[in-house]
Amino acid sequence: MNIVSKVINRLELEKCKIEQYRVGKKFDATLEEAYEKLEMFYHNPKASCYRDNKKMIMGGYDLSVIVPVYNTAAYLKRCIDSIVDQNSGYRIQCIIINDGSPDDSENILSNYKDCDGVTIITQNNKGLSGARNTGLDRIAGRYVMFVDSDDRLATMAIKNLLDVAFQHDADVVAGNYRTVDEAGKLCREYKNYSLQEIKPEGNLYGQPWGKVYKAELFANLRFPEGYWFEDSIFAQIVWPLTKCAYTISEIVYEYTINPKGITIKSSKKPKAVDSLYITEQLLKDRQRFGLTPTEENFAYFLRMVKVTYGRTQRCNGVITKCIFIVQCNLYKYYEGIQIKENRELQIALTNQDFIKYLKAVS
Numbered sequence: 001m002n003i004v005s006k007v008i009n010r011l012e013l014e015k016c017k018i019e020q021y022r023v024g025k026k027f028d029a030t031l032e033e034a035y036e037k038l039e040m041f042y043h044n045p046k047a048s049c050y051r052d053n054k055k056m057i058m059g060g061y062d063l064s065v066i067v068p069v070y071n072t073a074a075y076l077k078r079c080i081d082s083i084v085d086q087n088s089g090y091r092i093q094c095i096i097i098n099d100g101s102p103d104d105s106e107n108i109l110s111n112y113k114d115c116d117g118v119t120i121i122t123q124n125n126k127g128l129s130g131a132r133n134t135g136l137d138r139i140a141g142r143y144v145m146f147v148d149s150d151d152r153l154a155t156m157a158i159k160n161l162l163d164v165a166f167q168h169d170a171d172v173v174a175g176n177y178r179t180v181d182e183a184g185k186l187c188r189e190y191k192n193y194s195l196q197e198i199k200p201e202g203n204l205y206g207q208p209w210g211k212v213y214k215a216e217l218f219a220n221l222r223f224p225e226g227y228w229f230e231d232s233i234f235a236q237i238v239w240p241l242t243k244c245a246y247t248i249s250e251i252v253y254e255y256t257i258n259p260k261g262i263t264i265k266s267s268k269k270p271k272a273v274d275s276l277y278i279t280e281q282l283l284k285d286r287q288r289f290g291l292t293p294t295e296e297n298f299a300y301f302l303r304m305v306k307v308t309y310g311r312t313q314r315c316n317g318v319i320t321k322c323i324f325i326v327q328c329n330l331y332k333y334y335e336g337i338q339i340k341e342n343r344e345l346q347i348a349l350t351n352q353d354f355i356k357y358l359k360a361v362s
Contacts, residue, residue: 020358023317031329034322041319042270044277045226049233050288052220059140061117062090063162063212066139067147068131069096073103075150075256078184080108082152082254084115088159094118095135100125105149129223129230132208136218144215146208150256154178157252161212164246168197172238172245174204174211175252187257193247200239201296203247206231210253217241220289224281228274229311235300236282240291273315275308276323283333298334302342305349309361321354328352 029037038044065083069076083094094117098106112118121134132146143165147153157175165173179187198204204211208231217238223230239245279301286297305327312323331349338346348356 020317020320023321025355027318027321029322029325031325034325037318037322038273038276038326041315041322042273045224045274046277046281047224047226048281048285048288049222049224049237050220050285051222059093060091061093061141062166063143063145063158064093064095064135064139064141064215065145065147065158066132066135067094067096067149068099068128068135069105069109069149070099070101070125070128070131071103071105072101072149073105073108074182075152076105076108079147079149079152080112082154083147084112084118086153086158087156088162090158090162091141092117092158093139093141095138096120097131097134098122099127099131127225129225129227133222133225136222139215139218141215143212144218145212147253148209148255150258151209152254154251154254156250158212160248160250161252164195164248165212165214168244168246170244170246171214171217171242172200172204172211173248174245175248175250177210177253177255178251179255179257181257184256189251191249191251194249195247197244197246200242200245201235201294202299204234204239204245206235208234209255213238224278224285227278227281228271229278232278232282232304236279236286236297237289237291240286240294240297241289270315272311273319273323275304275311276326279304279308280326280330283330293334293337295337295339298337299339299341301330301334302339302345305345306342306361320358324354324357325352327357 067079067083080096086092096109096112096118098109098120100123106122109120113120119138123134126134136144143162161173161175164170174193176189176191176193178189181187221233221237223233308323312320328349342360344356345360347353348360
């Protein structure tokens with residue numbers, strides 16, 4: 001983004017905020033009315049991540065790698081090659097889901113149909129969550145890994161991760177990563193992890209990639225379908241269920257900065273309100289997994305309140321106020337828990353003070 005674009009973007013956001021202040025002073029609604037207006041603005045999928053009595057097919061693989069594919073033909077060969085060319089010494093199952101991709105992905109994938117351990121599934125488009133869930137229904141490995149089809153694994157990634165996973169019987173092992181541009185040019189390396197056992201909540205990145213997970217973590221868990229920001233299941237559900245987590249110092253993943261990705265395009269779309277919807281749904285799902293409110297999860301919730309505002313800050317003042325009303329109600333889930341982080345935001349939500357809320361989330 002050039003300097004002119006940044007200035008225009010900043011002016012747009014300031015204009016939005018002024019309008020939100022103005023509308024917020026005049027507009028009010030009950031919780032029920034707020035939900036109705038949000039539903040009219042964009043439909044709430046209301047899709048749970050909990051699945052009853054899912055049986056894992058613990059087969060003859062050490063690792064199942066799930067690769068959802070949609071409109072990434074330009075990157076697809078380098079992605080799949082980075083998986084099948086791994087010299088790990090482990091038994092690897094690679095499940096590739098062609099999620100109704102209209103580009104040349106199907107032809108590219110046909111070159112891998114005879115590779116050992118590779119399964120290619122073609123389905124009508126179900127979205128990223130639906131594609132990953134198709135893969136999860138077919139895993140036969142002790143561990144599972146997620147790789148996006150415009151990214152790729154680093155050399156020796158699988159060996160580096162699984163060596164530690166098997167040595168410590170870990171539920172999750174995470175490695176460092178690098179970002180590249182569309183041409184594959186290095187942008188930045190992220191080396192925040194070292195070899196150690198950690199507590200995952202507050203210490204692990206929330207993205208699904210760059211890690212291996214015990215397959216049994218997904219026995220009753222699937223990605224909630226119909227939402228953006230479905231990766232929220234990791235901070236809300238997976239990390240609290242994790243008993244043993246390790247990090248390693250090696251770079252294991254190469255993430256491609258894609259200008260067409262959801263993170264880039266979401267801020268100007270009504271569907272960005274999914275950030276609120278999925279937060280609410282996962283709070284309900286936590287209870288089904290037997291997870292009670294904790295200080296760590298409360299801190300995450302408050303951060304998500306700010307993230308949700310950032311994702312939806314171009315919405316009009318009425319929608320912003322409705323999101324605030326729902327956030328105040330969700331805040332009650334953590335009644336009795338107090339932490340030092342985001343004190344001004346806590347006060348705003350406690351007192352249902354919209355103007356203070358706008359200041360706290362900015």
